[in-house]
Every structure is written in structure tokens, then in C-alpha cells.
Amino acid sequence: MDRVHRIDCAGRTVREINIEIRSELARGSSVAVANSGARHNLGVALLTSGRVTFDGSVGYYGAGMSDGATIVIHGSAGWGVAEGMLSGSVSVEGNAGNGAAASIRGGTVVVKGDCGARAGISMKGGLLLIGGDAGYMASFMMQKGVVVILGNAGDALADSMYEGVVYVGGEIASLGNDAVVSDASPDDMNTLSGLIRQHGLKQPRRLRKVVSGRKLWNFDHAELETWRAAL
Amino acid sequence: MNENRPLRQSPIYTPDVIEEIQEKAALGRYRIRGFGTLRSKPLPSLDDLTFLPATLTRIPLEGYREKCETKTVLGTRVAGQPLELDIPIMITGMSFGALSLNAKIALAKGAAAAGTSTTSGDGGMLPEERQYSKKMVVEVLPSRYGANVHHMRQADAIELTIGQGAKPGTGGLLLGSKISSEIAAIRDLPPGVDQRSPARHPDFLGPDDMIIKIEELREATDWKVPIFVKMGATRVFDDVKLAAKCGADVVVVDGMEGGTAASPEILQDHTGIPTLAAIPEARRALEDLGLYGKVQLIAAGGIRSGVDVAKAMALGADACYIGTAALIALNCNRPLFVDDYARLGTRPGACHHCHTGRCPVGITTQDPQLMARLPVDEAAQRVSNFLIAMALEVQMIARSCGKSNVHDLDPDDLRALTMEAAAITRIPLVGTNWVPGQP
Ligand SMILES: Cc1cc2nc3c(=O)[nH]c(=O)nc-3n(C[C@H](O)[C@H](O)[C@H](O)COP(=O)(O)O)c2cc1C
Ligand code: SF4
Numbered sequence: 001m002d003r004v005h006r007i008d009c010a011g012r013t014v015r016e017i018n019i020e021i022r023s024e025l026a027r028g029s030s031v032a033v034a035n036s037g038a039r040h041n042l043g044v045a046l047l048t049s050g051r052v053t054f055d056g057s058v059g060y061y062g063a064g065m066s067d068g069a070t071i072v073i074h075g076s077a078g079w080g081v082a083e084g085m086l087s088g089s090v091s092v093e094g095n096a097g098n099g100a101a102a103s104i105r106g107g108t109v110v111v112k113g114d115c116g117a118r119a120g121i122s123m124k125g126g127l128l129l130i131g132g133d134a135g136y137m138a139s140f141m142m143q144k145g146v147v148v149i150l151g152n153a154g155d156a157l158a159d160s161m162y163e164g165v166v167y168v169g170g171e172i173a174s175l176g177n178d179a180v181v182s183d184a185s186p187d188d189m190n191t192l193s194g195l196i197r198q199h200g201l202k203q204p205r206r207l208r209k210v211v212s213g214r215k216l217w218n219f220d221h222a223e224l225e226t227w228r229a230a231l
Numbered sequence: 232m233n234e235n236r237p238l239r240q241s242p243i244y245t246p247d248v249i250e251e252i253q254e255k256a257a258l259g260r261y262r263i264r265g266f267g268t269l270r271s272k273p274l275p276s277l278d279d280l281t282f283l284p285a286t287l288t289r290i291p292l293e294g295y296r297e298k299c300e301t302k303t304v305l306g307t308r309v310a311g312q313p314l315e316l317d318i319p320i321m322i323t324g325m326s327f328g329a330l331s332l333n334a335k336i337a338l339a340k341g342a343a344a345a346g347t348s349t350t351s352g353d354g355g356m357l358p359e360e361r362q363y364s365k366k367m368v369v370e371v372l373p374s375r376y377g378a379n380v381h382h383m384r385q386a387d388a389i390e391l392t393i394g395q396g397a398k399p400g401t402g403g404l405l406l407g408s409k410i411s412s413e414i415a416a417i418r419d420l421p422p423g424v425d426q427r428s429p430a431r432h433p434d435f436l437g438p439d440d441m442i443i444k445i446e447e448l449r450e451a452t453d454w455k456v457p458i459f460v461k462m463g464a465t466r467v468f469d470d471v472k473l474a475a476k477c478g479a480d481v482v483v484v485d486g487m488e489g490g491t492a493a494s495p496e497i498l499q500d501h502t503g504i505p506t507l508a509a510i511p512e513a514r515r516a517l518e519d520l521g522l523y524g525k526v527q528l529i530a531a532g533g534i535r536s537g538v539d540v541a542k543a544m545a546l547g548a549d550a551c552y553i554g555t556a557a558l559i560a561l562n563c564n565r566p567l568f569v570d571d572y573a574r575l576g577t578r579p580g581a582c583h584h585c586h587t588g589r590c591p592v593g594i595t596t597q598d599p600q601l602m603a604r605l606p607v608d609e610a611a612q613r614v615s616n617f618l619i620a621m622a623l624e625v626q627m628i629a630r631s632c633g634k635s636n637v638h639d640l641d642p643d644d645l646r647a648l649t650m651e652a653a654a655i656t657r658i659p660l661v662g663t664n665w666v667p668g669q670p
Contacts, residue, residue: 018450040443045380045451061434061447065380080434083447084378102433103375105419121433122375124419141429143419163421217424218407219260 005029014041025050025069040078043071049088060097063090066107079116082109085126091199098135101128104145110199117154120147123164131201137176139166139210148192150204161212167192169204180213247271263404265585265595267397267490267499267533267555274488274505276533277542279652280645281661284631292630299626300636303550305527306388306457306480309449313480314366314388314457316550317346318622319637320540322614323531323552324370324390324461326352328405328414329492329585331602332359333610334561334594339363340607341560341614345622350390350552353403353428355417356382368459371448373402374428376418380451388481389448390459391441393474394430396489396506396532398498399463402428406493408588411597438473445478459483464509464532465502471516471528481527482517483552484509488533490555492595493586506532506543508655511642514547523547537624544625545640546656553621560617561610562592568604 005024009017017033021043024031030051036042040059043052046069054062057075067086076094085104092100095113103122111119114132121137123145130147136154139147142161152170159176167184175181184192184207196203240246254262268274285291292299303319322342327335329352339360342349348366351357355377356369369386371378383389394400405414407423415422435444445458460474461483474482486506491499504512510530517523530543531552540551555563566579571591575584585595593605629637632644646661647653653660654667 014446014450015454041447041450044447045384047380060440060443064447065383065451067380079440080444083434084375084380086379086381099434103378105378118433122429124375140433162424216427217421219425 003029005031007031007033009033009035009037009039009042014039017042018044021052022046022048025052036073036075038075038078043069046071046088057094066090076113077111081111082107085109095132100130101126104128112199112201114151119149120145120166123147127195129195129199129201131199133170136173139164140176142166148195148207150196150201158210158212160216161210162217163212166210167207168210169207172208172210175210178213178216179210181208181210183207184209262496263406263493263586264496264499264583265490265492265494265587266583268488269496269583270500275507275649275651275655276488276505277507277539279507279647279649280542280546280656280658281648282541282545282628282632282644283646284628285633289633291633292635294627294630297630298635299630300638301622301626303638305529305550306459307527308457308480308522308525309454309478310388310457310480311453311455312387312457314348314368316348316366318618319544319550319625320345320534320537320618320621321347321368321529321550321552322349322557323554324350324352324368324392325492325554325558326354326376326403326405327357327360328352328354328376328409328418328597329595330558331590331593331596331605332357333602333605333607334558335360336363337561337605337607337610338557338614339367340611341557341618342366344611344615345618347618348387351382353405354414355379356385361385370461372428373430373432374418375433376420376428383448383451384453386452386456388457388459389452390461390483391445391448391479392461393432394463394485395461395491396463396485396487396503397491398494399465399503400430401494401498402430404428404493404495404586406586406588409586409595409597414597438477441474441477457481459529461485463487463489463502464504464506464512467504467509467512468516468519471513472520475517475520475522475526479526481529481549482513483529483531484513485552486530486532489531490558491585506530506534507546507652510543510546510548511656517547537621537626538628540621541625541628541637541640542645544637545642545644546658547642549638557614557617558594560613561594562605562613563590563594565592567592 036054036056038057043063046066049068053072060078063071065084068088077096079097082090083102087106089108091110096111098116100119101109104126105124112131117135120128120139133151134149139158142164147166150169156176158179303316306313343365350368366387368388370390405426457480459481460479487503527549530548568591590596
């Protein structure tokens with residue numbers, strides 16, 4: 001049976017809380033953290049598997065740089081939630097601030113509410129699933145991975161993305177540089193609807209798919225000779 | 232017409248300027264290149280300073296014998312384990328991608344042999360470089376290419392990079408010819424793209440956020456290792472104050488002479504301030520906060536010799552980073568494979584073609600055949616020889632100034648050779664007690 005270790009944040013430093021979370025995960029316990037009080041840097045660098053829940057909101061970089069843990073935030077998250085994650089999952093029941101899932105390289109981040117600006121910025125892998133809206137510049141310079149926005153997307157969506165795919169269920173305020181939009185294929189819809197169901201989110205009527213136009217991938221090839229001569 | 236009359240040439244539209252305009256007209260784009268500034272108009276530099284060794288007012292130490300400490304400790308403010316080095320000269324961050332694997336390993340081995348540190352770069356840490364480094368600084372850059380918390384936890388220091396001297400305020404560049412499938416995989420990019428990295432971090436913008444970011448890095452590394460903040464030298468006084476207030480243990484200021492593997496030329500030549508100006512400003516910033524000596528200062532950008540290091544230290548730096556000079560020690564611009572320099576349209580001594588990926592001596596390339604021209608162990612030996620020679624030069628200067636510890640060098644050991652340098656550094660002009668702007 002899963003042992004649940006309880007930590008009350010009241011009166012304790014973030015350092016103490018994080019040390020205790022890590023040592024309990026290492027012992028194979030699940031951890032339930034109460035009174036998280038929107039403190040910054042809670043649950044940073046959790047590098048073992050195991051389940052951690054925060055019964056409340058977390059501040060900046062909540063669950064940042066984790067690798068393998070299953071983390072649930074029963075509240076909202078500040079900037080950079082799950083930033084730099086390698087594997088595992090982070091689920092936010094409320095909303096997330098700017099830069100949600102910034103530069104993650106793997107794993108799954110689910111934000112059931114809305115995200116601020118730059119959600120999925122510089123993503124290098126993994127999945128970001130947003131139940132609500134995403135602010136401006138979502139998926140800016142995204143490199144790999146998948147972002148699903150079930151609500152509306154703000155301005156400059158997927159600006160300068162290299163690779164990866166963004167799906168949007170609602171309206172797109174505007175596309176960013178070199179972002180190209182099309183309708184999601186029936187296959188995409190099938191795969192995604194399973195995923196959306198799995199997280200208990202509302203199925204959108206349709207999804208549009210945004211990918212890189214690849215025009216910014218390279219300086220113009222035709223000029224390479226001139227280019228070399230000019231250096 | 233008198234055929235002997237000398238041809239007159241515009242001082243404004245020089246042949247260089249004409250060539251540049253016509254190239255832009257052909258390309259429709261700015262020039263990108265490696266190495267560092269090639270400005271024809273010289274910058275105020277550390278060469279504009281001279282030392283005042285001991286004579287009768289002070290007593291020198293025996294130059295080749297008496298003990299003169301070079302040990303350097305960085306990050307004494309907060310970190311549980313400050314970075315301890317045998318010498319005050321460190322290898323700066325240069326990415327695997329910009330540099331070949333052999334170059335990276337040679338720098339790691341060479342630095343380790345000389346008792347100093349090496350730094351990762353804008354492409355993540357290589358397991359090999361960690362293996363061969365005694366002390367390793369791991370950079371956290373805006374691009375976060377190859378960023379990995381496990382690597383951070385193996386670091387002896389973390390360097391949060393805001394910018395670099397060759398191109399402050401802009402992100403890195405790596406042209407497609409150098410994005411091999413291996414580099415692409417590490418950076419999570421499509422092979423062959425002309426990579427243009429972001430200028431801003433993805434998860435913080437200003438200093439208020441950076442305070443929390445630094446704390447996150449400390450949490451991830453258990454508050455053990457120092458956190459450096461590296462910046463290109465621009466508004467140094469304010470920027471250094473902000474970095475120190477945000478909790479940096481060590482601030483790195485990289486002057487406009489700083490090297491690069493690829494940057495737009497105009498940024499290298501026309502942005503930022505020289506290292507000579509950056510160090511005194513940084514020192515004043517830390518003094519203003521009462522943190523001078525508590526927060527350490529690393530100077531970078533155009534450091535070529537032990538004399539440069541000694542001058543930087545006398546001005547206020549605790550240590551220096553070297554980049555380009557270390558590459559030159561590896562063999563950069565050495566007259567080997569001269570035909571290959573010619574194929575790039577250059578020659579040894581004038582090469583600045585790192586961006587092409589066709590480095591004739593195997594340093595800034597991802598081509599296995601070119602890389603094989605840099606045998607690791609010989610190259611590592613040259614790097615360690617060079618570092619040791621530089622440290623000996625610093626000691627020589629310190630002893631002549633009567634200092635038994637290189638860290639005791641101070642501004643009073645220096646005089647300015649030009650009015651400009653006196654005004655910039657607030658060090659008196661030679662032969663006077665005069666500092667421009669002061670009574
Ligand atoms: C080949 C090369 C690659 C570089 N790559 C990086 C990098 O990845 N990250 C970084 O912060 N700075 C990078 N730099 C800048 C150096 O870290 C450093 O700021 C600069 O080289 C110092 O000036 P110097 O070359 O005159 O010693 C690079 C410089 C060179 C020459
Ligand atoms: S020799 Fe190699 S490292 Fe040196 S400037 Fe030329 S290309 Fe760059």
C-alpha cells in the first residue's frame with residue numbers, strides 16, 4: 001500500500017520542505033503537501049518517481065526541473081511551472097502564470113485552467129495540454145513536442161517555431177512569424193480526443209493544427225556562394 | 232592629366248566600407264562571422280595601463296623564488312562549497328557545437344592539469360568534459376539547449392548567462408553547416424538549421440524574477456555550489472548591482488572584445504563597452520553595495536596574457552576567463568594546413584572563420600576529418616602550458632609590486648598611459664596625480 005507522508009508548509013522554509021519531499025520520495029512514499037501558500041520553488045528538482053500533491057497554489061517554478069515524479073497542484077501555479085522538466089508529469093488544477101512548461105524536454109504538463117503568456121516557450125519535447133486559454137506568444141521558438149490549447153490562443157501563436165505541433169480548439173488571435181495553420185486530421189483528432197478524455201477535459205468541436213513554415217530554418221540557400229565570399 | 236598625382240580616396244567610403252555596402256547589396260542581409268571584433272579603430276584597452284613595481288617606497292619579492300599565492304576562491308557569499316582554483320584564470324563557456332569534441336576535451340584536460348576550471352556552453356554539458364574536468368562550471372543560457380538538471384547537479388558552479396560581450400542583448404548563433412545530427416540531437420533542433428537562439432530566458436525577464444530563478448537553481452543544486460551571473464558589459468554599474476542584489480555569488484562581466492563563434496559583425500564592433508571600462512565600473516557597483524570582496528568578479532573579453540590578467544585583477548577582478556586565447560593556444564590561426572585557410576579566403580593570422588564550420592585546425596568544426604587535426608593530448612598540453620605561463624606572468628608582476636598574493640594587486644599598482652584610460656579607470660595619468668574630472 002502506498003504510504004502517504006504529509007508535510008505542512010506553515011512555518012517552514014522552502015529548503016526544508018523540498019528536502020523532506022525528496023527524502024520521502026526516495027523512501028518510496030507519496031507526499032501530500034499542505035499550506036503551500038503560493039510559495040516559490042516548491043518541488044524543484046524532484047528526480048525520483050513517486051507522487052506529490054500540493055493542496056493549494058504554488059509560486060514561481062513550482063515542480064521545476066523534475067525528472068520522473070508525478071506532481072499534482074490542487075491550485076494555481078506561478079511563472080515557469082514545470083520548467084525544464086525531463087520526464088514525469090505535472091498537473092495544475094487551476095491556472096498557470098507565464099512560461100508554463102518552458103523549455104521542457106519530456107514528460108507531460110497539464111494545466112486545466114488558463115495559461116499566461118509564452119506557454120510552451122522553447123519546448124524541446126514532451127506535451128503541454130491546456131484546458132483553457134493561452135496568452136500571447138504561446139509556443140514561442142518551440143523546438144519539439146506537442147502543445148494542445150483547448151481554448152483560445154493569444155497573439156503571435158507559435159512564433160518562430162522550429163518543429164513540434166500546436167493544436168488549438170478555440171480562436172487564434174494571430175499567428176506568429178512563420179507559423180502555418182491547417183485543420184487537424186481525423187487521425188490527430190482521434191489521438192487527441194483520447195488524451196483529452198483521459199485528463200477529464202472538455203472535447204473541442206474541432207482542432208486546428210499549427211506547424212512551422214520552415215522559412216526561418218535557414219538563411220537563403222541560393223546565396224551561399226556569395227555568403228561565403230562575403231565573410 | 233598628371234599620371235603621377237596620387238589617387239585620392241575617401242576617408243569615409245574606404246575600400247572596406249565600399250566592399251561592405253556592395254556585399255549587403257548582394258546579400259540583402261548583415262554579415263555574420265566568428266572570432267571577435269575586427270574594428271580598425273582601436274578600443275581603449277588594458278594596454279593603456281602600466282604597472283608601478285616596487286622601488287624605494289615598497290619592497291619587491293624575489294621574482295623567481297619567494298612564495299606568491301595564486302589560489303583563487305570564488306563564491307564565498309552563500310554557497311556551501313565555493314569554487315577553489317589553483318590559479319585565477321579559467322576557461323570560459325564555449326559550446327560543443329561551436330567547438331569540436333576534441334577541442335572541448337582538450338580544454339577540459341588542459342584546465343584540469345593547470346588546476347583550474349572549464350565551462351560548458353550553449354549546447355549543454357558533455358559527459359566527457361565533466362569526466363576530464365577537475366572543476367566544471369555549467370551554464371544556464373536563454374536557449375536552454377541540452378539543459379539537464381542532472382548536469383547542473385554535477386557542476387562545481389552554475390553560470391546563469393544573461394549575455395556575452397561579443398553580442399550583448401542578442402542570442403547565440405550557430406550556422407547550419409555546424410548543426411550535425413549529433414549537435415541537432417543534443418539541442419533538440421532539426422539538423423542543418425541556422426540556429427538563432429533566444430536573447431531572453433524563457434522563464435524570467437527582469438531582476439525581480441531573477442531573484443527567484445537564482446533561488447530555484449540553488450534548490451536544484453542543494454545550495455552547495457556558487458551561482459555566477461554572466462553579462463555582456465553595457466550599463467555595468469547598474470547591471471552588476473542588480474545581479475549582486477539578485478543573489479549572485481559571482482558576477483562575470485564580458486567586455487566588447489569578447490570572442491564568439493558566430494555573431495553579426497556590427498554587434499561585435501559597435502555594441503558594449505571595453506573590458507578596461509567594465510572592470511572599474513563593476514568594482515564601483517560592488518563597493519557601492521558594500522559587497523566588494525564578498526561577491527567575486529570575473530573579467531572576460533580580450534584577455535590574452537598574464538599581464539592582462541594582472542591588470543584586470545589590479546583593477547578589481549578576482550579572476551579572468553579566457554576564450555579566444557585558449558583557442559589560439561590550441562592552434563587557432565597557426566600556419567598549418569595553409570591551403571585550407573586559403574580555401575576559406577583567409578590566411579593564418581587573419582582567420583576569423585569559425586562560423587563556417589571549416590576550421591582548418593579542427594577547433595571550431597563538426598567535420599570528423601578536420602577535427603582529427605587536433606590531437607587531444609597534445610592540444611591539452613598546450614592549453615595547460617599556456618595557463619601555467621599566464622599564471623607565472625601574474626606572479627611575476629605581483630612579486631615585482633611587492634605582493635605575496637596575486638589577489639593583493641590593487642589600482643594603486645597601476646598608472647594610465649593615456650588621458651582616456653585615466654578618465655575611464657580613474658587611475659592617475661602617468662607622471663601626474665591627475666585623474667580627468669577630479670580636482
Ligand atoms: C568559439 C566560442 C564559442 C563561444 N560560445 C559561448 C557560449 O556557448 N556561451 C557563452 O556564454 N559564451 C560563449 N562564448 C563567449 C565566451 O564565453 C567569452 O565570453 C568570450 O570568449 C571571452 O572573450 P575572449 O574570447 O576574448 O577571451 C564563446 C566564445 C567563443 C570564442
Ligand atoms: S583557425 Fe579555426 S578557430 Fe581559429 S579563427 Fe579560424 S576557424 Fe576560428
